[in-house]
Amino acid sequence: MAKLAAEEGCNLDVSTAGEYHVARAANVPAERLVLHGNNKSTEELRRAMAEGVGRIIVDSFDELDRIEALVAEGLPIPRVLIRVTPGVEAHTHEFVRTGQDDSKFGFGLSTGLAEQAVVRAASSPAFELVGIHAHIGSQVFEARFFEMAIEVLAPFVERHGLAEFSVGGGLGVAYVNGEEAATITDWAAAVHRACAAAGIGARVTAEPGRSLVAQAAVTLYEVGTIKDIPGIRTYVSVDGGMSDNPRPILYGSGYEAFLAREVEAERARTITLVGKHCESGDLLIRDAQVPEDLVVGDILVTPVTGAYGYSLSSNYNKVTRPAVVFVADGEARLVLRRESLDDLLTLDLG
Template identity: 45%
Template sequence: MTHEAGWAHAPGALRGPSWLRPPADANELVPLLWSRTARKGDDGVLSIGGVTLPDLVAEHGSPAYVLDEADFRARARAFREAFADYDVYYAGKAFLCTAVARWIAEEGLSLDVCTGGELSVAERAGFPMERVEFHGNNKSRAELRRAVRLGVGRVIVDSFEEIARLAAIAADEDARVSVMVRVTPGVEAHTHEYIATAHEDQKFGFSITAGDALEAVRRVEAAEELDLRGLHCHIGSQIFDSSGFEVAARRVLALHAQVATELGVAMPEMDLGGGFGIAYTTQDDPAEPARLAQEMTAIVEHECRALGIERPGLSIEPGRAIAGPASCTVYEVGTVKDVALDGGASRTYVSVDGGMSDNIRTALYDADYSCTLASRRSEAAPVLGRVVGKHCEAGDVVVKDEFVPGDLRPGDLVAVPGTGAYCRSMASNYNHVLRPPVIAVRDGSARVVVRRETEDDLLATDVGDF
């Protein structure tokens, strides 16, 4: 049961979760949680891409997102190679900047955007527009017109209004636009309510069961300016169980077959979306891309055989699974306090120089994270800790539960893995805190790919009252 003031105040919140166990050595890394080049030396100092975090902070300050370029590229390649006969679209909403868009292009992936802002990054990066797809449940006329003029590869339509709007814009621009129809197959993904996106009662797509999806297909097919490519579904995020994809594929392929039978239209494509989970803590067990490809392909081929139809060309949209593990966030410890709990126990509260403005996921989704001391080795016994931010909110928590060295002190650096997805993307200026930079590291060198905000940036939109 939750508390009206938030999960941190709920009964039992002052105890660690049942899956969390004290480590034998709090200095050791859990490789599953970190990017491929993460290492700790005998001195306990953490390095990423051959760059030590104390050196990185000395040059670029803290907090900072540390992006392991080799790891990011390796994960992108792994999806491209495992899903070799699919179109693989990197979901830019996870994290996007000009450098990342160029890496994605160089690794042979396509790009999924969902706003005009994300589209502008793709344009700036020189990303091949025929390899871009445009999502969103409320694309403006200006955004759609820009997409048509740039020649994006396909637009995923999400409402009857958008179908009419896009057809009118395409006619005005004397263009023919490739279209996918976003459908909701009524699947309850085993994930947080706010990131489960295929059940009926939510804002995305056309309902299959209510008949809206079939009607949307009819309207797209009837519009001369629109080229119907197929159906698109997405069942949610941070998903480990392929059973949700199985049910979704069955229902979407049934509609695919119905369209061919009733409308006489053979749609050449189908997009299964993304949502592949990553390991944030030791309780997570993500599947490798090769296994995902094998299982998802088998599901689709089985359903196609049962329906007596040819397999359409398939697409997927990994985002978090590529960007998430490729980054960590490094913070400097400001204060440490021990809080006495019931029964004689205690918790160590570690306050760092960031918080919910650079990682809102803990407060928003009740997400779990891990952390490690990154600037030295400790011989102290591990204690139950909570890493909290500097914001004026009791729910400003970065890591809810983790065992940290008992001698953690101000000036230490703490690193949190798995922050590459939806942390910088969802960052804010709450309490007028400046958003951190993104520092890409590789082969012993570091470079800024997104600079730290300044107070001038912060005040630039404040027109004042002069």
């Protein structure tokens, strides 16, 4: 994915040493990477700075200390953006809401910490301060929240004469029937209008992430068990579950399910789609609509799994991860093989 994104002309944001390493292994130039993270280690910063990372999004005063110490050791001066929390609470799940004052991310605007961080970075020879970054959360469906954040931050950007303003990402994606999300084009237009209205002269960047890839993928499950409890519920168990998609149990996320052999079939039967893990919370879709003729052995398709799917997966219960296949223009290419049982033992020293 890192290689594909880079080939399509995207820069990448990475938030851990692992994500950084994968991007570099995919031959993505360091200058096209933006290093995020609320707790970057000295070693993460050391490698990124040594290789000339494009931007570091500074998240804490401790991080400022670490960078200054590394520059004192002789590492190159990094280009940095200060992450600012604008105090805007987007209407989204609390676990992915990041723009409010009470957040583990960034420096608060209302508390004066953002001012302190920018002044310190601007006055220190250890930083090339290029701007600020803000991110109000994920799965935000209303452009007005982005407009509010821009309006709040504009005076700060202009007062400090900052050259770059990253509005972050978070544009929502529709996962189930009835959800409506702005297109990335409409969202970009709203951001552009808000920046123009606020008089922002800085270069504006964004991190569209999920809105680019979520709807580009589907997950296929094989039905293994259909358990009908008369008058209560019908459970349909598949060969995956919370190990390949924990979003339903983490965020209460909803999905749709379709029958692979007849995707346009009427879906009049209500079932609960569950995984094979040893706990009752292993739900994929609580009230899924499927065709009446669903049987054991059928393949069910859940769309919109291109973001925060495989990347959130685990080997819980020692379930192996599925393969990943790229499909384009009628051709399929295996890009991640299915894990084997022996793969589960690769780190075991016995």
